[in-house]
Amino acid sequence: MKIGLLGTGNLAVMLGKAWAGAGHSVVVTGRNPAHARTAAQQIGSAAAPIDPSEFADAVDVVVVAIPWDGLDHALNLVGGPSGALSGKAVIDCTNPVDFTTGRLIPATGSAAEYVASLAVGAGVVKALHLFAGASWPFTGSPATAPVVAVCGDDPGALHHAEALIADLGARPVTVGGIDAARQAEEAAGFVMRVVAAGANPRLAIPHVDPVPAAAVRSPG
Numbered sequence: 001m002k003i004g005l006l007g008t009g010n011l012a013v014m015l016g017k018a019w020a021g022a023g024h025s026v027v028v029t030g031r032n033p034a035h036a037r038t039a040a041q042q043i044g045s046a047a048a049p050i051d052p053s054e055f056a057d058a059v060d061v062v063v064v065a066i067p068w069d070g071l072d073h074a075l076n077l078v079g080g081p082s083g084a085l086s087g088k089a090v091i092d093c094t095n096p097v098d099f100t101t102g103r104l105i106p107a108t109g110s111a112a113e114y115v116a117s118l119a120v121g122a123g124v125v126k127a128l129h130l131f132a133g134a135s136w137p138f139t140g141s142p143a144t145a146p147v148v149a150v151c152g153d154d155p156g157a158l159h160h161a162e163a164l165i166a167d168l169g170a171r172p173v174t175v176g177g178i179d180a181a182r183q184a185e186e187a188a189g190f191v192m193r194v195v196a197a198g199a200n201p202r203l204a205i206p207h208v209d210p211v212p213a214a215a216v217r218s219p220g
């Protein structure tokens, strides 16, 4: 798969390295060409920097690795509002969270829905915001693989996202449509609050045995 990293920082480099290691080719872009060159060098020989104007045509899947307050600028750089990303799968990794309080910044909706509004015609999926980039690739036993919750409506985009998440060594689990993204983003804020309070977030949720999907769907 040709993966386009929109963003040249920590998460882009970590994901890029992991996907390059799984055999994907990667292009990297952002507002600063020097940062895109450095990020591509850090990822390795499977990666190349690319000008934002050439980005959309060069990729199958876009991964948004940009802070909340840079989304508008970054999506405009690659022509999202003019439809340049139409038909592409876009994975939004943004944590639109006030890191000092854990509060979600958008009053309504989600970063993923905001990305969808800026990536006209694209299939937008929320995923990979909860885990640090340094988590990837996961190389432990599949039985203990991290579960990456995915939200989205576009079947093709979900398929691409699930395949790329599996290539990180994680287990993708689609938990809802894009209207579930706010809850997924709130989960990151909750984790930050628990950490800020000095506790381990793994111990802040109950152990619940998985219920068979048929039982969840049953009306009775």
Ligand SMILES: NC(=O)c1ccc[n+]([C@@H]2O[C@H](COP(=O)([O-])OP(=O)(O)OC[C@H]3O[C@@H](n4cnc5c(N)ncnc54)[C@H](OP(=O)(O)O)[C@@H]3O)[C@@H](O)[C@H]2O)c1
Pocket (backbone or CB within 6 Å): 007, 008, 009, 010, 011, 012, 030, 031, 032, 035, 064, 065, 066, 067, 068, 069, 070, 071, 073, 074, 093, 094, 095, 096, 128, 129, 130, 131, 132, 133, 134
């Ligand atoms: N780091 C992680 O482990 C991790 C894990 C999960 C989710 N996330 C989320 O992923 C996103 C990126 O995190 P990060 O740690 O990679 O951040 P980072 O290292 O600070 O990199 C941020 C990237 O966004 C660009 N950017 C910042 N403001 C911009 C603006 N106004 N317009 C255009 N581009 C802008 C930066 O460009 P410049 O280089 O030019 O500043 C850089 O390419 C955040 O939403 C974060 O919450 C991060």
